[in-house]
Amino acid sequence: MIDNKTYDLIIIGGGPAGITAGIYGARQRLNTLVITKSFGGQVARKAVAIENYPGFEKISGMELIKRFEKHLRRVIARSDGHKIDIERDEVVKLKKLKQGFLVLTKSRQKFQAKAVIIASGADPKPLEVPGEKKFIGRGVSYCVQCDGPLFSNKTVAVLGSGNAGFETAISLSKLVKKIYILEYASEVIADKENQERVKKINKVEIIANAVLKQIKGNQFVNSIIYQDRKTKKNITLYVEGVFVEIGSIPATNFIRDLVGLNKKGEIKINSKTCMTKTAGIFAAGDVSEIKDKQIIIAAGQGAKAALSAYEYLEKFQN
């Protein structure tokens, strides 16, 4: 083990929870490493402006994350004499050592730490229907923020009627000709404010009780087939874009038995300390079992996890 790759605390992830944990770790003068592919997590993919992070009445996800990242970098710049780093890399494995933990990355780097905070967030959940994989990047999208502009003046479908689905529709509404929102359940899930907003858009049609069966096309998507759960009839909609917003999957591939997962695949934590079942491993943000997936809640949890890790390390050293 090369010595300069050893830290007090490694934080895996660069969304609101990971960045906040980084700010708190650095301020506590822990030798801290933040490992993340990119900054932002799901916030960077947000379809519409954020209006519920207190202090910013209205701000885009990208802009908020830029401010978070700048904040973290400033804290790092000010922590003279302490080793606080950021690595742009992807964690592929987290192992327990006799003392502390080992983190392996995609680019074959190895890092060691006495404590770890997992804040790796969540990835979009796939539909798992025929045609989905085939048409990724050719009509099927998991990120309106990234792909929206490709669908100018076209007819598209949004799968999922939660806030993410509704916000995707709102974001698309300025661009596209027509939007179908398909929902498996009998009622939409989005909150009142998003429902009111979508009501004002003429080009949105909501279809409840819809089970997506297939995505069809030649080179690009040209239609989808869904079944109406009540009539059992299969119905074809001619769309050129399919936006998948049916939820997300906690990003826990790199970790196995060291943490317990709930039914949703979220890391189980002590909700007071954010500690997992393995002493020294903490989890925060959307990868953990928090009921409400909100930026302000994830950030609060990141702070909590870092302060708990600090307490743990104080004991560890004595």
Next chain:
Amino acid sequence: MIDNKTYDLIIIGGGPAGITAGIYGARQRLNTLVITKSFGGQVARKAVAIENYPGFEKISGMELIKRFEKHLRRVIARSDGHKIDIERDEVVKLKKLKQGFLVLTKSRQKFQAKAVIIASGADPKPLEVPGEKKFIGRGVSYCVQCDGPLFSNKTVAVLGSGNAGFETAISLSKLVKKIYILEYASEVIADKENQERVKKINKVEIIANAVLKQIKGNQFVNSIIYQDRKTKKNITLYVEGVFVEIGSIPATNFIRDLVGLNKKGEIKINSKTCMTKTAGIFAAGDVSEIKDKQIIIAAGQGAKAALSAYEYLEKFQN
């Protein structure tokens, strides 16, 4: 009961937890009332700039709270058709009714709600030594932000060596001649960053193992007497100001048996939902039993409490 004084949700308190709960309640289109004496809670009393609320690298407590309040007022302004109000008043009693709750205020107003979020924060803890009450406003202060400028070029004592005490000393250091920080324990409590800052100030002297015995003076404070816990000797320090920063007391006077309190007097909550032992009453922020008293954590809890209250009300109405 006058009908226009009935709400879905009443939020008691206007600090980070209360304001965030207000933003979330209003966005969920709940008829919401926020009752608070003033906005800011402990944040408005913060001695030094805040550098750990993600998104703002450095901001004064007053400025951050102004932004929070503005954010809440903007959400209220946009919630057409829904009754969302702010009352500048002090809650003196919270009672359970057959259906919902009754809130009584100092100015003898009565409000009713189906759910209540207590986010009343905490008040400074008094020293409870002879002379303290007598000299309040005449040398004894609980708010450097409010009273600091009165002590220009004087010698002062700060009671308490936690972050609040150290930050009070940092704030005073530009103004006063000399600062004593007195701590009962054998070691200081403030975090590393604050310790480093105070080390750089020449005029600060830290006295550990100190038990304050008395505050003396004529018209104004002129000295304090403390006992050294090791030598048992009483020692006099000539100071003209005494800043009390020995912690805070959760503000729960208006509520009795409806909630359970822990040993610190904090309201016990289900840490996943912020619900207290009484269904329909939630608590968030420093009045509740959260381990780390941080703005970002309190705000996250405010969001969580409001979303839990929303869920509770959905069930309540069905």
